[in-house]
Amino acid sequence: MADKANAHPGAAGRAAAADHPAAIRNVVLVGHSGAGKTTLVESLALASGAITRAGRVADGTSLCDHDEIEHRQQRSVQLALAPLTWNGIRINLLDTPGYADFVGELRAGLRAADAALFVVSAADGVQGSTRLVWEECAAVGMPRALVVTHLDAARADFDEMVTVCQDVLGGDDPDAVIPLYLPVLGERGADGSTPLTGLAGLLTRRLFDYSGGQRTEREPGEGRLPRLTRARNRLIEGIIAQSEDETLMDRYLGGEECDVKTLVADLEKAVARGVFHPVLPAAPADGSARQCLGSVELLELITGGFPTPDEHGIPAVTTPQGAPRPALSCDPDGPLAAEVVKTSSDPYVGRVSLVRVFSGTLRPDATVHVCGHGTADRSGQDPALHEADERVGALSAPFGKQLRPLDAAIAGDLAVVAKLGRAETGDTLSSPDAPLLMAPWAMPDPLLPVAIEAHSKADEDKLSHGLARLVAEDPTMRLEPNPDTHQLVLWCMGEAHRDVAVERLRSRFGVRVDTVAHEVSLRETFASSVTGRGRHVKQSGGHGQYAICELTVEPLENGSGIEFVDKVVGGAVPRQFIPSVEKGVRAQAAKGVTGGYPLVDVRVTLFDGKAHSVDSSDAAFQTAGALALRECASRANIHLLEPVAEVEVTVPDSYVGAVMSDLSSRRGRVLGTEQAATGSTSVRACVPEIEISRYAIDLRSMSHGTGRFSRAYARHEPMPQQQAARILQEAAAAGGGH
Template sequence: MKATSHNLPRDKVRNIGIIAHVDAGKTTTSERILFYTGENHRMGEVHDGRATMDFDPQEVKRGITINSAATTVFWRDHKINLIDTPGHIDFNIEVNRSLRVLDGAVVVFDGVAGVEPQTETNWRLADKYHVPRIAFINKLDRTGADFSRAVDMIRERLGATPAVLHVPIGAEGEFRGVVDVLRRQALLWPSDKADRPVEITAVPAELVERMEAARAVLLELIVEQDDAALAEYLEGREPSIEALQACLRRGTIAGAFVPVLAGSAFKNRGIEPLLDAVVDDLPSPDDVASDIGDDAGAPLAALVFKLIADEHGQLSFVRVYRGTLRVGDTVLNATTDKRERVSRLYEIHADKRREIDAVEAGGIAAIVGVKDAATGDTLCDPAHRIVLEQIAAPEPVIDIAIEPKTQADQQHLAHGLQALLREDPSLHMRYDAESGQTILSGMGELQLEVKLEDLRARHGVEVITGKPQVAYRETVTRSTTVRHLHRKQSGGPGQYAEVELSVEPLERGAGVQFESRVVGGAVPREFIPAVEAGVNNAVRMGVISGHPVVDVKVTLLDGSHHERDSSAMAFEIAAATAFRSAMRQAAPVVLEPVMGVEVTTPTDHVGDVIGDLNRRRGTIRAQEARGNAAVIDAQVPLQEMFGYIGQLRALTSGRAQFTMQFDHYAPAPATLQKQLIAA
């Protein structure tokens, strides 16, 4: 008899993610959660390659999380579906698609560094998907750790309101526990050993005043969530702990504030209260508003948010929003209008699978048998078609040319690339007709390096690669309107299509938008999709430099057709030609990706680092002290950042480090524009 994933009521289910900047201790926190919940009997460590959640060979080799990994644990009679996500910016699509389907998140902060660039990016994604959060200030045992400063950074850099639940006991190497501000008690971990239970004791005398001050701020913040609790508090009577906890939960779910906890995952301190907060403060599926209903007995609606291809076929991870998904069901992929059969269902624990027979609304599971699904597709009851909001993938900023090493590799390359593209929507591929090369585009050098290794290890394809290149884009800076007639006559049926297109610039990040304002049948309705297809073809190829076009709106205003000679192909050709002509008349420019760069350096090297960034066309946005180091926040064109790590190490005797992530596209300098257009 197979297990079923709906053996607990939904109010006892938590779907959460662990998110953080790289090296904040996210996977270590996940490993401790597995141990304390009894899922693992020994703890894996990232540094020794034995972390349960980092099971991919490349994760073991590199010591970082590359793929989001799912597992299910139980705490205080609650079921927690947990997804551990990567911290490196190159794999941010994993965070994006995980947050799309999760109800809550634990954001892990490095107690020394505080809020780091990738933390900000992930925080904005959580804002976008309205995901309630708990903040866990980790690594408080490290030299330079500062809990209060990390809390201030959450307030100042993330624009969030911290609800501070803990006061650390001890600092840096002497960190040994926390004060539970709400319950006025101390939680002490007498040793680093995970099998030693937490001790609940009286609050140390030297921390009572600090605790009471923090508690007064906390209570004023949370009682606003309930009129009765607020009235009681204003009358000078303190609401019960149960009432205050209910206020804390309500405000967290509403996004009014973010509970902040303290700990050191590596030293096994703070995990039990973190799990308690997940259960007490983060939402169940019942707490999350849904505009489609969430009844388990209603027609099915589920979202595919991740794909894995292995030797057994495609594994599709889904979040069920409505209805119940069962083994043997025939479902409609509302995105592709294809019907598919669910042959098997699994509850996933990292690289292990437990077969189940059904998953209800609010649950997360993996399907085998749905062959044509892609990330962001909706699976639904065939009789009740519905399309859920898709998952938007970021635009790639770096290209690499690849070609098969041998003729045998040529045959397998297309298959391997298609598998990679299905798994990772932030990867793009195009064929360069001039060079005859396949161009693979991604978010960074590390991502492309990992994917090429996947091609070799998983698909047996060896490739030759060119140097990484910047993924430039084209756009327009003014509006224009063009009318174009495509007419061809050569013996048989002719070709006739006339279109009038307007092209206008959009704000950065808006993409390409198409609209038809044709009235009266000047362009028959059945040919309008062909006009859009022609525009999209031209967009992909570019016009002035061969790079894809972004941030333009194209409007079909008018046109004409011929009863016999008009066809979809004729309108596609006419639209592509008209678009290219309009682009050239609309003051086109080439855009280059500009990166947000944060450099952490010893203070005696600040001048050298800033001078080097300026030489790279960088703009310094801010500089601040962080412990005994300086942190420089800059914007630098990606073109100037290749090989930066070597130069930075040389400038600082290997003592500085940096992080980089895409910030925005901006017009390239005039000299670079000319080079790119002439190339």
């Protein structure tokens, strides 16, 4: 904080050796798309001297250079690391995408960081997705601060924005969200916008003026003092309320002037504990010092108020077999425990891993044990572990498009590791002599199914490798071959996530794919009992084919499968051919009897038939069994069964009515509601899967980004007759093959 630096110079940041965790700050930037996170990172880089006035590093590229996809889409789609140095403190800024589809990148940033900087736009307000992440951080006690951007926009108001933040994010203690500085505004332009010319420090009552192109300090002037005094008193009261010194409030109420150094020290402690959340105004960098307004003050807050890695907790560890291990500390000399928070592919380097070192020291050319939980599927079973020993390649820190070599990465630091060929996102790196496994961090389940096909034969040969690499890099993506529809389904977070996946397959792995309509796994069953006859009699020059069998098919309860019963008497069908009939029946059931969907939940009874001493054979009775089943189907009323999912939708209370109405329109049956958290409700319902293929997108739109849901297969149920008839007609027109 500039206030802090002026209060007691040289105190910015805790005194620490350059190779000690106390000289590191890991900060993740959070905010909705367009709030200005990436621009703010460039402002901080400019203020710290990491880039020039023109916004370029030594190699001529931007510190926050985007990949080809980000350039084309004009938004961040992946986690980016920007290391800076300020007053001898190394700051690792983790810039996260603001779009909801890329929440996996955000979760990785939260895992790697020790504090969060929430960026909110005065032009757009606090988005619902930002509030959800704030609540996640609050649940784990992560320190947070807020930066208000776009204050030069028309009708932007800093005081109003602070009030909104207090109401939306303050929870039970809105006074914990208080500004440290007030913006100083220039003359209003013809378009209604008002440029920022400086900041007024509340604790020191000094004005930091940027209007002349350089940051200068002066008295605020008599006209600004009343507003400054009111805001300062509220700030002091907020700091005192969170102070560990219980006598400070009594002294303040008694009229004693609080020492600024004491207030700053208490402020730092409250921020580091995650109970006080300062708000700072900022203007983006465009190459001029004035437009970098607020960056120096923010760097001081990061180095002075945010916790060091050794003040932040370390995830629990076990052995790969699950045996408990002693808790680790952030000690460079301790046992090695690091985690891959992100993996990506570089066309020249190969696989690149961003690693957070929690304990010990990671060195180039060392051998490490790689252990991970694997990728879960929709079966609900625990994913299998994968383990391997690998040699660490070069360690580096990204700087623009360059990777600057590192001699080592100590506990608390972040580094890029090249060529960890078997490491996936979320894997633990430890010593081969003492393998460890860290508890995984929570990742949302991808809920948008996308069926993909190789564009050509050449793409088909490379498809499996490209998809395997893609899923290993992104734990919010899941690959699922559907044995019923024979589709290859890629589960994504949303349409933008899907588009990026398809583009990465093309650009990184040279695989072109087409997306096709996703099909759900339909079934067929009999609505009533029916009898049919299968006759397969053919004569030719040699041995002929002769088999006749008679079947009864009757419906069973849901989930019963196919039950085959032998009630043949008197040897009408020889014993050796009864298994042949069953085999033919089951083969035909698997292919379906009307629309090409598997037949389920029926009992098939063989009760009569005929055979020939010479021409009967295993193949003939298989064919006769299939024909008999098809004849039964032609005489019966066939129900088309569709999969039904049990969904749980959690939304703010104001959206519950809209959600329940929408679920009903999707043929859903609401099972009940219950209070989820303060101001939120969970709605449980059973909904046909065919109706919720795009629900991940629709719910986000309906709830303005504040809703979330989970789904799990429940059962198959009969589809409405009109809809079933339409689907069967389409299947018949397509040839009935699935």
